[in-house]
Amino acid sequence: MPNEYQLMKDGALCQDEWTYSDDETALPDAPTIISLTRLKAEAESLRARNAKLGVQLLADGNGKTKLGEDVAELEPYLDMLSLVSIAFPTYRNGRGFSAARVLREQFNFEGELRASGEVLHDQWAMMRRCGITAFELAPSVSLETFTAAMGELSNAYQPAADDQRGALWQRHK
Amino acid sequence: MAQHSSKGARFQAVTANRLSDGEVVYLTADNQWAETFPAADIADGPEAGDALMARALPADFELHVLEPYLFEVLQDGTDYKPASVREIIRAAGPTVRLDLGKQADAKRES
Amino acid sequence: MYRYDEFDHQLVGDRVKQFRGQVERRVSGELTEDAFKPLRLMNGVYLQLHAYMLRVAIPYGTLSSKQLRMQAHIARKYDRGYGHFTTRQNIQFNWPALDKIPDLLEELATVEMHAIQTSGNCIRNVTSDQYAAAIDGEVEDPRIISEIIRQWSTFHPEFTYLPRKFKIAVTGHDNDRAAIKLHDIGIVIKQNELGDVGYEIHVGGGQGRTPFIAKKMADFVPKAQLLAYLEAVMRVYNMLGRRDNSYKARIKIMVHETGEVEMRRLIEAEFAKIDASQMLAVPQAEIDRISAYFASPEFETLPATSPALDAAKTQDADFARWVRANVVAHKQDGYAIVNISLKPIGGVPGDATDVQMEAVADLAERYSFDEIRVTHEQNLVLPHIRLDDLKTVYDALNAHELATANLGLISDTIACPGLDYCNLANARSIPLAQEISERFADLDRQYDIGELKIKISGCINACGHHHVGHIGILGVDKKGTEFYQISLGGSADENASIGTITGRAFTEETIVDAIETVVTTYTDMRQTDERFIDTFRRVGLDPFKERLYAE
Numbered sequence: 001m002p003n004e005y006q007l008m009k010d011g012a013l014c015q016d017e018w019t020y021s022d023d024e025t026a027l028p029d030a031p032t033i034i035s036l037t038r039l040k041a042e043a044e045s046l047r048a049r050n051a052k053l054g055v056q057l058l059a060d061g062n063g064k065t066k067l068g069e070d071v072a073e074l075e076p077y078l079d080m081l082s083l084v085s086i087a088f089p090t091y092r093n094g095r096g097f098s099a100a101r102v103l104r105e106q107f108n109f110e111g112e113l114r115a116s117g118e119v120l121h122d123q124w125a126m127m128r129r130c131g132i133t134a135f136e137l138a139p140s141v142s143l144e145t146f147t148a149a150m151g152e153l154s155n156a157y158q159p160a161a162d163d164q165r166g167a168l169w170q171r172h173k
Numbered sequence: 174m175a176q177h178s179s180k181g182a183r184f185q186a187v188t189a190n191r192l193s194d195g196e197v198v199y200l201t202a203d204n205q206w207a208e209t210f211p212a213a214d215i216a217d218g219p220e221a222g223d224a225l226m227a228r229a230l231p232a233d234f235e236l237h238v239l240e241p242y243l244f245e246v247l248q249d250g251t252d253y254k255p256a257s258v259r260e261i262i263r264a265a266g267p268t269v270r271l272d273l274g275k276q277a278d279a280k281r282e283s
Numbered sequence: 284m285y286r287y288d289e290f291d292h293q294l295v296g297d298r299v300k301q302f303r304g305q306v307e308r309r310v311s312g313e314l315t316e317d318a319f320k321p322l323r324l325m326n327g328v329y330l331q332l333h334a335y336m337l338r339v340a341i342p343y344g345t346l347s348s349k350q351l352r353m354q355a356h357i358a359r360k361y362d363r364g365y366g367h368f369t370t371r372q373n374i375q376f377n378w379p380a381l382d383k384i385p386d387l388l389e390e391l392a393t394v395e396m397h398a399i400q401t402s403g404n405c406i407r408n409v410t411s412d413q414y415a416a417a418i419d420g421e422v423e424d425p426r427i428i429s430e431i432i433r434q435w436s437t438f439h440p441e442f443t444y445l446p447r448k449f450k451i452a453v454t455g456h457d458n459d460r461a462a463i464k465l466h467d468i469g470i471v472i473k474q475n476e477l478g479d480v481g482y483e484i485h486v487g488g489g490q491g492r493t494p495f496i497a498k499k500m501a502d503f504v505p506k507a508q509l510l511a512y513l514e515a516v517m518r519v520y521n522m523l524g525r526r527d528n529s530y531k532a533r534i535k536i537m538v539h540e541t542g543e544v545e546m547r548r549l550i551e552a553e554f555a556k557i558d559a560s561q562m563l564a565v566p567q568a569e570i571d572r573i574s575a576y577f578a579s580p581e582f583e584t585l586p587a588t589s590p591a592l593d594a595a596k597t598q599d600a601d602f603a604r605w606v607r608a609n610v611v612a613h614k615q616d617g618y619a620i621v622n623i624s625l626k627p628i629g630g631v632p633g634d635a636t637d638v639q640m641e642a643v644a645d646l647a648e649r650y651s652f653d654e655i656r657v658t659h660e661q662n663l664v665l666p667h668i669r670l671d672d673l674k675t676v677y678d679a680l681n682a683h684e685l686a687t688a689n690l691g692l693i694s695d696t697i698a699c700p701g702l703d704y705c706n707l708a709n710a711r712s713i714p715l716a717q718e719i720s721e722r723f724a725d726l727d728r729q730y731d732i733g734e735l736k737i738k739i740s741g742c743i744n745a746c747g748h749h750h751v752g753h754i755g756i757l758g759v760d761k762k763g764t765e766f767y768q769i770s771l772g773g774s775a776d777e778n779a780s781i782g783t784i785t786g787r788a789f790t791e792e793t794i795v796d797a798i799e800t801v802v803t804t805y806t807d808m809r810q811t812d813e814r815f816i817d818t819f820r821r822v823g824l825d826p827f828k829e830r831l832y833a834e
Binding site for chain 1: 288290291293294297298300301305318321322325404431434435436437438439440441442443444445510518521522523525526556560562563565566568569572
Binding site for chain 2: 309310312315316330331332333334335363378380381382631702703704708710711713714717760762763764765
């Protein structure tokens with residue numbers, strides 16, 4: 001995603017050590033995020049790489065397919081990956097929420113999960129509940145706005161990928 | 174956005190709903206939003222329609238109204254009236270509650 | 284009835300505060316309409332033809348007197364003195380001002396109600412059987428699991444931006460009054476051979492542009508695993524449901540395109556993964572806590588018959604007719620279930636004034652253990668009335684024009700708001716319902732016709748359930764003029780079916796005559812005691828078609 005963004009990670013604004021690489025250019029010897037297509041095509045040589053590797057999962061088909069990429073395709077490569085960037089093509093497309101939970105809860109992915117693309121203010125807290133810890137935000141968003149949005153709902157009813165257990169369980173600790 | 178004017182529509186006006194309370198409003202000749210249809214500015218011909226629509230969309234229009242659009246009106250003697258049942262109902266109020274909406278305001282004022 | 288604890292209060296309070304902030308940011312210009320629209324929709328705020336509309340959730344259609352009085356108060360203070368009960372057991376207000384809605388929601392929260400998830404592509408208000416805990420033959424009160432589903436689905440972080448909206452209905456009875464086969468997920472509470480209670484799950488029903496009856500996906504999901512199963516269905520849908528075309532985005536289309544067998548395989552594979560963690564098994568202590576709120580009222584021990592009732596029926600023929608039409612047998616001797624028709628002849632289906640709501644609230648408080656139910660057929664129910672009190676209740680209802688004796692009859696029409704209010708409508712629905720009820724106003728004629736459900740939608744979204752009307756009417760727009768299409772043979776009960784379109788549409792002037800033709804065709808052809816739907820199923824569409832389109 002070459003769009004301009006600021007990175008909000010673990011609740012703080014920070015310098016992004018990652019860059020996005022396209023499918024043709026030689027990869028830098030520094031942390032970089034590639035497409036799933038390239039990951040699958042070059043998996044063998046990528047294993048030999050020293051610098052950290054990330055992949056971007058496209059939640060929509062970009063006009064080519066109906067659905068976009070399947071998170072299950074990442075499973076064989078997870079040991080090579082330090083980051084998965086889940087692309088939200090529009091705020092309406094919530095497919096990435098499921099991808100995030102599957103990565104955290106079923107694949108036990110412990111690397112960075114970040115949200116890229118179009119994300120609404122009131123989706124940040126829900127994304128965090130699904131296991132997303134880093135957000136590519138518009139440069140206009142202040143830390144104050146972000147922190148306030150994260151705290152708008154003080155509790156949850158159901159468990160997800162975070163440490164909130166949910167009221168249905170919490171009432172009987 | 175649904176189409177509210179037919180292709181061959183000659184006369185058109187612009188309507189929207191007011192941000193604060195959703196009231197149906199019409200763009201007037203002096204670029205205000207009025208609550209009654211007779212106050213609406215009427216465009217004659219497609220180009221005039223486009224020009225009218227452009228006037229409904231100044232940079233800050235969203236502070237006042239939402240979803241402005243052009244709709245077809247018909248000449249009715251010297252007056253105009255909305256062409257579709259939908260716009261007739263928007264201009265008057267629910268046909269099943271004549272005590273509510275603009276039709277009721279008009280009755281109170283007369 | 285369920286009562287909020289500190290968690291519920293806090294979450295609803297947080298949400299009101301959050302929405303107040305969002306409205307302020309919209310009014311100040313900080314938020315564009317594009318950014319604000321999804322936020323207001325998630326809080327039940329629509330823009331309709333004349334004004335904003337607020338949809339308030341009535342979970343599983345159960346209200347206390349205090350809650351119904353609050354609706355009356357809101358109607359008076361924030362609206363124009365009335366509310367509209369919907370086919371989703373909710374209530375809608377047609378005229379609230381945007382800048383006052385946060386205050387309205389704050390007042391609503393004081394009676395433990397909200398408008399959360401009454402719109403948007405999320406899990407909507409859970410609906411259920413209006414006779415829950417009052418009717419004989421129920422496996423279990425469906426409101427217990429409905430409340431658990433309500434909590435689990437509220438602010439669900441994964442399922443708030445689904446491909447499309449998602450509706451769940453629950454029944455605990457073999458006679459389906461909740462139209463469960465026309466929901467994205469329909470749940471039937473069942474008891475297996477071992478005596479354990481569990482859930483039969485139907486997936487992929489729905490109306491709209493492409494109606495489908497749900498497919499049975501599971502015969503028996505054990506109690507402790509229900510939320511894991513639901514989460515599996517939701518995740519499969521969220522990952523694989525179509526987002527490229529909003530008309531093909533409901534789970535019914537996915538079930539249809541994927542096929543029932545493959546869909547079941549996908550759900551079961553995901554269910555196995557989710558269930559393995561046991562994360563969604565609700566603790567028994569919490570189930571017990573919620574169940575306790577739905578404990579049976581303390582019914583008196585009464586004889587099965589009431590001499591007072593019998594005497595009143597003899598003296599007052601109108602009362603006797605009302606008892607016959609609107610009163611249903613209760614599971615407890617000496618009690619009855621009272622249906623309050625919101626379909627007076629010539630009235631607006633589902634509308635109730637502030638005064639009427641208060642009258643019903645008073646009656647519920649005095650005579651019905653403080654409970655009111657809302658039905659998906661847009662009527663109200665007093666679920667627990669002593670037979671001895673029926674006449675008193677009837678007289679009070681009658682004084683407020685709430686005693687029309689037409690339950691399930693031709694004038695008990697479902698109608699969506701239609702083009703009189705709705706931004707999406709193509710044609711008006713309410714005037715048609717009014718004209719039909721006036722045409723058939725004679726109650727004796729209605730009784731002679733018998734059970735006949737007319738359902739009217741003002742557009743293909745089918746909020747008026749026209750696909751499942753015995754007679755369905757769909758309003759269509761042709762160049763700004765209203766036309767009406769008839770379908771026959773639909774049904775929303777345990778024998779659910781989708782109606783068949785008769786042929787070309789009728790005009791506003793000819794549609795009521797056409798309905799009369801359908802009715803006389805039926806009365807001419809019926810065999811003894813045969814209901815309309817049974818005659819239709821026996822003779823098919825052709826005889827009706829011939830009469831409708833005869834020159």
